[in-house]
Amino acid sequence: MNSKHRLLFCKEGTAKYISHLDLMRTMQRAFLRAELPIRHTEGFNPHAFVSVALPLPVGHASRCELMDFELLDESLLEDVPSRMNPVLPEGLRVLEAYVSQRPFKELAYLRSRLELFYDRGGAEEAGRALRELFSRETLPVTKTSKRKGEIQIDLIPLVRDLEVSADKTVLTVTAIHLAQNPTVNPELLVSALSENVPDFVPDFASYLRLEPLDEALSLFR
Structure with a gap:
């Protein structure tokens, strides 16, 4: 699918x-309620031509989700956020709509933030353990x-950069x-702790996708 337009939206809360x-x-449904005409398949049961780059795991939040679509009336493109946001549920918010320039296959990296919570303390020690790993x-x-069930992968070549900070x-x-190619779920960083230093498995973890990046680590749009 070569979509002509792209949404940048948040998925939080x-x-x-x-x-x-x-x-x-x-x-x-939001496109329909916002009275934004987008391209659909033809036939008895038409479907909208929309696709999302890198579907987000359930329970993960994001400030940088990307959706491709084709708006039939391009004069409405600047109005897409103001039309869609009032009809979207809480936690979904369109930040921008623009003409797409690059295919999703050029999206190479993601910048993600994990917060690992230690109710009884020990976060600083866990941070040192993660750096050592x-x-x-x-x-x-x-x-x-x-398709393959449980497989072993090496995280080292799959994580380009890692910044760690902690309080108690x-x-x-x-x-x-x-x-x-392959997709790296940030939860694998917690798996690295649980499989290597199980004393530092957090009581709770939250995940936030911050930015999509290309091969040169420039912002992907």
Whole structure:
């Protein structure tokens, strides 16, 4: 699909629990309610030509989701955010609509932020343990694949950059990791702790996708 237009939108708050399929339905209804004519398939049961880059895992939040679509009346492009936001559920918000210039296949990396919570303290020690793990030459972790089941992958070549900061109870990790081929779920960083230093598994973790990046680590649009 070579879509002509692209949405940049947030998926936060309670909206992070919306599944990918329900998100697609929600966005298609929003186009309809906002009276924005977009391209559909022809036939008895038409479907909108829309696609999302890198579907977000349920429970993860994002400030940089991308959706391709084709607006039939381009004069309405600047009005897309102001028309869609009033009809979207809480937690979904369109930031920008613009003419797309690059295919999704050129999206190479994601910048993500993880917050790992330690109710009884120990976040600083966990941060030191995580730095040590990523100083190794290899860091095998278990990844669950729908087609292959559980497989072992090496995280070291898949994570381009890692920044760690902590106070007593919260470890904040900002990572630049592969977006696709293969896709790296940020939860694998927690898996690295649980499989190598289980004493530092957090009580709770939150995940936020910050930016999509190209191969040169420039912002992907």
